[in-house]
Amino acid sequence: MEEVKKNSEGIQHEEVKQEGHxxxxxxxxxxxxxxxxxxxxxxxxxxxxxxxxxxxxxxxxSCSVGFIHKGSFIxxxxxxxxxxxxxxxxxxxxxxTELIRLTTSSSCATNKIxxxxxxxxxKWLETTNGYVLLLGSINGIYFFDEDGVKHIGKFDNVLGLTxxxxxxxxxxxxxxxxxxxxxxxxxxxxxxxxxxxxxHQKEKxxxxxxxxxxxxxxxxxSGDATGxxxxxxxxxxxxxxxxLAAEDCVTGCILSGNHVIGAYASGVVRIYDIKSKDxxxxxxxxxxxxxxxxxxxxxxxLLTVSEDNTARLWRIREKSSDKSLSLEDLTTQPKMIYxxxxxxxxxxxxxxxxxxxxxxxxxxxxxxxxxxxxxxI
Amino acid sequence: xxxxxxxxxxxxxxxxxxxxxxxxxxxRVKVDLAxxxxxxxxxxxxxxxxxxxxxxGDIHLVSLKFDQxxxxxxxxxxxxxxxxxxxxxxxxxxxxxxxxxxxxxxCQHPRDILLIILNHLDSLRRVLTDLHAIRLAEDxxxxxxITYGRTDVSTMKNYLNSIRNYxxxxxxxxxxxxxxxxxxxxxxxxxxxPPDFWIHPDCVKPGHIECSKKARFGQKIKKLLITFDxxxxxxxxxxxxxxxxxxxxxxxxxxxxxxxxxxxxxxDDSPADGEAGFDAGSSDAEEKRNPEQLKRAYNAQPDPxxxxxxxxxxxxxxxxxxxxxxxxMLGCAAKDEKEADKYIVFDNEHFRNFKxxxxxxxxxxxxxxxxxxxxxxxxxxSRHHGRQSALAGLAAIxxxxxxxxxxxxxxxxxxxxxxxxxxxxxxx
Numbered sequence: 001m002e003e004v005k006k007n008s009e010g011i012q013h014e015e016v017k018q019e020g021h022x023x024x025x026x027x028x029x030x031x032x033x034x035x036x037x038x039x040x041x042x043x044x045x046x047x048x049x050x051x052x053x054x055x056x057x058x059x060x061x062s063c064s065v066g067f068i069h070k071g072s073f074i075x076x077x078x079x080x081x082x083x084x085x086x087x088x089x090x091x092x093x094x095x096x097t098e099l100i101r102l103t104t105s106s107s108c109a110t111n112k113i114x115x116x117x118x119x120x121x122x123k124w125l126e127t128t129n130g131y132v133l134l135l136g137s138i139n140g141i142y143f144f145d146e147d148g149v150k151h152i153g154k155f156d157n158v159l160g161l162t163x164x165x166x167x168x169x170x171x172x173x174x175x176x177x178x179x180x181x182x183x184x185x186x187x188x189x190x191x192x193x194x195x196x197x198x199x200h201q202k203e204k205x206x207x208x209x210x211x212x213x214x215x216x217x218x219x220x221x222s223g224d225a226t227g228x229x230x231x232x233x234x235x236x237x238x239x240x241x242x243x244l245a246a247e248d249c250v251t252g253c254i255l256s257g258n259h260v261i262g263a264y265a266s267g268v269v270r271i272y273d274i275k276s277k278d279x280x281x282x283x284x285x286x287x288x289x290x291x292x293x294x295x296x297x298x299x300x301x302l303l304t305v306s307e308d309n310t311a312r313l314w315r316i317r318e319k320s321s322d323k324s325l326s327l328e329d330l331t332t333q334p335k336m337i338y339x340x341x342x343x344x345x346x347x348x349x350x351x352x353x354x355x356x357x358x359x360x361x362x363x364x365x366x367x368x369x370x371x372x373x374x375x376x377i
Numbered sequence: 378x379x380x381x382x383x384x385x386x387x388x389x390x391x392x393x394x395x396x397x398x399x400x401x402x403x404x405r406v407k408v409d410l411a412x413x414x415x416x417x418x419x420x421x422x423x424x425x426x427x428x429x430x431x432x433x434g435d436i437h438l439v440s441l442k443f444d445q446x447x448x449x450x451x452x453x454x455x456x457x458x459x460x461x462x463x464x465x466x467x468x469x470x471x472x473x474x475x476x477x478x479x480x481x482x483x484c485q486h487p488r489d490i491l492l493i494i495l496n497h498l499d500s501l502r503r504v505l506t507d508l509h510a511i512r513l514a515e516d517x518x519x520x521x522x523i524t525y526g527r528t529d530v531s532t533m534k535n536y537l538n539s540i541r542n543y544x545x546x547x548x549x550x551x552x553x554x555x556x557x558x559x560x561x562x563x564x565x566x567x568x569x570x571p572p573d574f575w576i577h578p579d580c581v582k583p584g585h586i587e588c589s590k591k592a593r594f595g596q597k598i599k600k601l602l603i604t605f606d607x608x609x610x611x612x613x614x615x616x617x618x619x620x621x622x623x624x625x626x627x628x629x630x631x632x633x634x635x636x637x638x639x640x641x642x643x644x645d646d647s648p649a650d651g652e653a654g655f656d657a658g659s660s661d662a663e664e665k666r667n668p669e670q671l672k673r674a675y676n677a678q679p680d681p682x683x684x685x686x687x688x689x690x691x692x693x694x695x696x697x698x699x700x701x702x703x704x705x706m707l708g709c710a711a712k713d714e715k716e717a718d719k720y721i722v723f724d725n726e727h728f729r730n731f732k733x734x735x736x737x738x739x740x741x742x743x744x745x746x747x748x749x750x751x752x753x754x755x756x757x758x759s760r761h762h763g764r765q766s767a768l769a770g771l772a773a774i775x776x777x778x779x780x781x782x783x784x785x786x787x788x789x790x791x792x793x794x795x796x797x798x799x800x801x802x803x804x805x
Contacts, residue, residue: 041537
């Protein structure tokens with residue numbers, strides 16, 4: 001149903017109602033993977049690293065998924081020949097408290113450690129030579145190899161960091177971690193030695209805690225607790241644009257082409273055009289805090305997961321000619337193509353687990369299971 | 378300034394208080410003894426030295442092991458004449474922990490943490506009779522509001538996550554939660570139960586996509602509004618809560634799951650044995666109550682269909698507050714509460730019926746009203762600005778608030794007062 005109106009200022013309005021909530025038979029296959037540990041209530045508490053970076057049709061699912069359990073990061077390997085049969089096995093556990101105790105000798109640090117640490121963020125960061133696993137905790141930032149086996153670097157809080165790091169990203173071999181004080185810590189990954197070391201700090205890039213970061217080519221986006229998303233050129237941290245959603249808190253941000261997508265505590269998703277600086281799309285997506293957001297660029301799919309116990313998939317397509325969102329062509333309008341409501345659980349994370357965008361996983365607070373949704377091939 | 382320490386402490390001790398109150402009620406403890414236990418608990422929970430240790434970080438609860446936390450609970454439970462054996466203490470600790478996990482797992486928005494804590498503190502304040510304990514509790518209320526009332530939402534979310542993760546591995550089934558339909562028999566918390574129907578004022582109702590684009594050369598903006606089925610057609614925004622001392626918290630999390638009306642001390646006639654005690658049989662009556670009634674009773678949120686009535690109540694509440702302020706400004710606020718004329722002001726048909734059931738002005742502040750409506754104390758004989766009586770001024774104000782009946786009554790009394798004055802002056 002479409003209806004075209006013009007208001008008194010001559011702004012052309014159109015109203016469209018989407019019938020139903022998407023094709024009923026897609027993503028309806030749900031499997032529950034049992035876990036030995038439960039997921040903690042942490043923002044974006046589920047990440048995935050696929051074994052097949054190049055998407056091909058009909059490839060089996062094969063990836064590592066990781067989540068935070070208090071002071072530990074747990075990695076499972078998930079695989080399946082097809083969407084009907086998915087297997088998992090426990091691959092690796094990183095118990096950060098033990099690691100910190102082994103690697104720190106001062107009595108002051110020992111006292112701090114004896115109370116146990118808490119992990120606040122976990123992310124697989126792409127470099128020129130594979131991936132680095134970053135774990136941000138209340139005791140500092142710790143780096144591991146892709147499999148979480150080898151400890152390759154650390155940044156202790158004893159160096160005077162105010163607040164913790166809850167967001168990170170990478171551009172080339174530069175690893176960037178945002179902090180509660182609005183600073184960005186810069187690290188460099190050395191592929192020859194396989195180590196990560198701290199280089200310098202960019203102070204007060206934000207006036208409040210940095211909540212999420214995302215990169216696209218040589219650009220970096222960072223969102224903070226006051227609703228501001230800033231887009232930077234990584235070479236010199238010169239600002240390309242900043243976007244404010246007043247009285248809201250950024251909970252996730254994704255850079256994609258000429259657009260930056262922000263998820264917010266109010267349940268809203270906003271899409272900004274970086275060139276024109278305008279907000280092009282506002283989706284009233286959820287009724288509570290959005291805990292996780294992931295994108296599959298090839299299928300133009302956006303996954304949002306919220307504490308209102310729903311996960312929703314959106315099709316956000318760009319015109320291939322100029323990568324702009326068009327109002328003339330209705331097929332490029334963002335629309336919800338799938339939604340699932342999880343009963344009696346508090347969702348804390350969600351992500352795509354393959355590059356085709358045919359499967360995604362969800363994690364819940366205090367639950368020893370992962371839920372995997374797949375579309376039939 | 379603050380962290381999650383104080384919030385977790387008050388939630389745990391608040392739940393401990395609910396359990397103690399419920400057990401005393403079911404055991405028909407004498408009123409005098411109950412009062413002493415409540416006052417001692419209030420003094421222990423609101424102890425300035427303990428609160429200072431929590432605020433300064435000397436005691437950091439989320440770092441404690443459960444045995445250490447149990448020792449703290451033990452200390453508070455034994456602050457009075459009551460004794461708790463080891464087995465009961467274990468049970469008490471388990472109940473406290475699972476109730477805390479339930480409340481924070483279902484917390485709708487990070488800012489609701491403060492409301493949950495204030496619900497606990499409100500219930501405690503209602504039963505305190507010791508002046509020192511009351512003052513400490515009110516000071517604590519103010520500390521909480523000042524410390525956490527303006528904390529930014531991301532910091533409150535960090536506190537919420539920290540507390541959730543601390544109680545993450547508590548896995549118990551609680552009879553009262555199951556009876557109220559808030560927990561399944563397999564131990565999962567029921568999350569699609571209200572407050573899911575009500576959306577926090579800072580959040581949106583999902584179901585719309587708005588696209589906009591400026592046409593080329595700065596011409597008019599085109600907007601496209603797309604609606605989608607978010608499967609929550611009955612969801613509606615809930616009322617705005619209050620952080621005031623007697624304000625309406627709106628959320629029901631943080632209220633007692635053991636006693637629908639909250640802990641209390643009854644001054645009614647004693648049971649047959651002649652000793653003063655709680656209402657005889659009230660706990661038995663509650664046990665026999667239909668679970669559906671218990672669910673509705675626990676769920677203090679307004680039914681979406683009653684939203685309009687409650688909006689009227691909010692208007693009335695604000696009107697009463699306004700009248701109270703005006704009486705202060707006009708100089709006719711009663712200095713002596715006991716001697717004052719008392720006006721309970723309602724302007725809603727629903728509450729005209731309710732007014733008939735109020736036996737005393739003090740009852741106007743009971744939870745049934747859900748509005749914390751205050752009683753306006755007016756000295757009807759006072760004068761302001763020469764011959765204009767305070768009553769006339771208040772009548773004019775009542776008219777502004779569309780409280781016609783009350784305005785008429787005030788005018789009548791004002792006229793009667795003027796007539797008396799005229800007669801008095803005519804004698805000279």
